[in-house]
Amino acid sequence: MPLVVVTGGTAGVGRATALCFAQHGYDVAVIARSQQGLTATIKEIESTGVRALGMSADVADTGQMEDAATQIVNTLGPVHVWINAAMCTVISPFTEMSQQEYQRVTDVTYHGVINGTREALKIMSAQNKGHIIQIGSALAYRSIPLQSAYCGAKAAIRGFTDALRSELIHSKSTIRLTMVHLPAVNTPQFEWSRNKLPRTTRPVAPVYQPEAIAEAIYKASLLAPRELWVGISTVQSILGNMFFPGWLDKLMSQKAWGGQMQSEPHPINEDDNLYTPVEGHHTSKGKFSGEAKDSVIAIDPARTGKVALTMFSAVFCALLWRKSGRKK
Numbered sequence: 001m002p003l004v005v006v007t008g009g010t011a012g013v014g015r016a017t018a019l020c021f022a023q024h025g026y027d028v029a030v031i032a033r034s035q036q037g038l039t040a041t042i043k044e045i046e047s048t049g050v051r052a053l054g055m056s057a058d059v060a061d062t063g064q065m066e067d068a069a070t071q072i073v074n075t076l077g078p079v080h081v082w083i084n085a086a087m088c089t090v091i092s093p094f095t096e097m098s099q100q101e102y103q104r105v106t107d108v109t110y111h112g113v114i115n116g117t118r119e120a121l122k123i124m125s126a127q128n129k130g131h132i133i134q135i136g137s138a139l140a141y142r143s144i145p146l147q148s149a150y151c152g153a154k155a156a157i158r159g160f161t162d163a164l165r166s167e168l169i170h171s172k173s174t175i176r177l178t179m180v181h182l183p184a185v186n187t188p189q190f191e192w193s194r195n196k197l198p199r200t201t202r203p204v205a206p207v208y209q210p211e212a213i214a215e216a217i218y219k220a221s222l223l224a225p226r227e228l229w230v231g232i233s234t235v236q237s238i239l240g241n242m243f244f245p246g247w248l249d250k251l252m253s254q255k256a257w258g259g260q261m262q263s264e265p266h267p268i269n270e271d272d273n274l275y276t277p278v279e280g281h282h283t284s285k286g287k288f289s290g291e292a293k294d295s296v297i298a299i300d301p302a303r304t305g306k307v308a309l310t311m312f313s314a315v316f317c318a319l320l321w322r323k324s325g326r327k328k
Contacts, residue, residue: 001025001026001027001050001051002025002026002027002080002081003026003027003028003029003072003076003077003078003079003080003081004018004021004026004027004028004029004079004080004081004082004083004221005028005029005030005031005069005072005079005081005082005083005120006018006021006028006029006030006031006083006085007031007032007059007083007084007085007086007112007116008031008032008059008084008085008086008087008112009028009030009031009032009041009083009085010030010032010034010037010038010040010041010054010282011032011037011187011188011281011282011283011284012085012185012187012188012189012210012284012286013085013135013182013185013187013210013213013214013217013284014030014032014083014085014086014135015030015041015210015282015283015284016210016211016213016214016284017083017085017210017213017214017217017218018030018041018045019044019045019048019214019284020211020214020215020217020218021081021218021221022045022048022050022052023048024218025050026050026080026081027050027051027052027076028045028050028051028052028053029052029053029054029055029072029075029076029079030042030045030052030053030054030055031054031055031057031059031065031068031086031116032054032055032056032057032086032277033056033057033058033276033277034056034277034279034282035054035056036277036279036282037277037279037282038054038055038056039054040282041054041282042054051076053071053072053075053076055068055071055072058108059084059086059108059111059112059113059115059116060104060107060108060111060112060115061115062115062118065115065116065118065119066119068119069119069120069122069123073123078123078127079120079123079124079130080129080130080131081130081131081132081133081221082116082117082119082120082123082124082130082131082132082133083132083133083135083217084112084113084116084117084132084133084134084135085135086108086109086112086113086116087108087109087112087135087150087153087189088104088105088108088109088193088273088274089105089109089147089149089150089189089193089194090102090104090105090147090149090150090193090194090195090196090274091146091147091193091194091195091196091197091201091260092146092194092195092196092197093145093146093196094148096196097148097149097196101149101194101274102149104274104275105149105150105153105274106149106152106153106156109149109150109153109154109157110152110153110156110157110160113134113157113160114160117132117134117160117164120132121175124175125173125175128174129174129175130175130176131175131176131177131178131221131224132175132176132177132178133178133179133180133217133220133221134157134161134177134178134179134180135180135182135217136154136157136158136161136179136180136181136182136227137151137154137181137182137234138181138182138183138229138231138233138234138237138238139151139154139155139237140154140155140157140158140179140181141155141158141181141237141238141241142237142238142240142241142248142252143155143252144204144252144256144260145252145253145256145257146197146256146257146260147260157179158179161177161179164177165177165226176224178220178221178224178225178226178227178228179226179227179228180216180217180220180227180228180230181227181228181229181230181234181238182213182230182231182234183206183207183208183230183231183232183233183234183296184203184204184205184206184207184208184233185203185207185208185209185210185213185292186203186207186208186209186210186285186286186287186288186289186292187210187284187285187286188281188282188283188285188286189203189286190202190203190286190287190288191281191286191287192271192272192273192278192281193272193273193274194272194273194274195266195270195272197260197261197266198265198266199261199262199263199264199265199266200261200262200264200265200266200267201260201261201262201266202259202260202261202262202288203260203288204255204256204259204260205259205291206231206232206233206291206293207288207291207292207293208230208231208292208293208296209285209289209292209293209294210284210285211284211294212293212294212295212296213230213296216228216230216296216298219298220298223300225300225302225303226300226302227300227301227302228298228299228300229298229299229300229301230296230297230298230299231296231297232297235297235299
């Protein structure tokens with residue numbers, strides 16, 4: 001059976017993706033910090049009839065990632081697909097974040113992808129084949145307030161991936177490289193991310209179920225596009241920012257600020273997963289299933305064509321403008 005490795009694979013999009021690949025017949029290796037989360041995830045994956053392995057490692061730690069990758073190959077064999085999905089965030093105005101908090105988000109969300117990609121390339125270069133998938137975000141193109149560290153990390157991943165892709169092409173490598181940009185997803189992220197706001201947090205609508213996202217990622221593993229834009233809101237954000245960045249700056253200052261908060265006050269001294277795992281939240285879905293969509297579009301911009309995408313952008317930006325106008 002082919003083998004997929006998923007970092008951050010015990011919760012949210014990572015867990016849904018690991019299970020999705022298992023259901024499609026892949027053996028699965030999961031890398032994450034929580035041993036409890038790994039045990040539960042591996043049990044669920046193995047119930048589909050495939051082999052599975054959980055490796056406890058912090059993706060920000062180069063040595064731990066190297067050891068995990070070596071153990072995976074020694075136990076399960078060659079890696080066919082490697083998916084970098086691990087992340088963390090601090091939801092806060094920039095001026096209220098410490099240097100240590102900013103560094104940690106960058107180390108996990110950005111350097112974690114660097115470390116994962118490095119190990120994947122070692123394995124795949126030796127076997128002269130493989131596919132690396134970076135889990136990106138619409139926020140890699142269009143940043144929002146209150147998540148400057150996360151947005152910066154996702155934009156950095158995009159820059160790194162584009163540079164590496166050119167290097168692989170130059171060396172005539174057969175290793176494929178794809179970045180999948182996601183919309184808001186119903187994951188436990190909003191229950192355990194560090195929150196420095198006065199109210200509890202939520203994803204900016206519209207929200208999608210992680211299983212729908214996982215199927216789009218699996219599709220990317222089959223077609224190997226340069227990029228895959230998942231969700232209408234992702235397409236709208238990326239193209240809108242190409243044509244109307246200043247207007248979106250102002251719109252995001254209003255819509256995305258309040259759009260990330262709920263009415264409930266944020267509990268004081270609530271545990272978060274910035275430095276250590278928080279147990280009890282290792283599930284694919286979060287608490288927004290009541291509004292989350294079960295299906296999602298996935299667009300390969302290289303195949304769709306610039307003209308069609310430009311028209312698509314104009315229509316949805318017009319709709320967004322009308323919607324924001326009505327709210328005012």
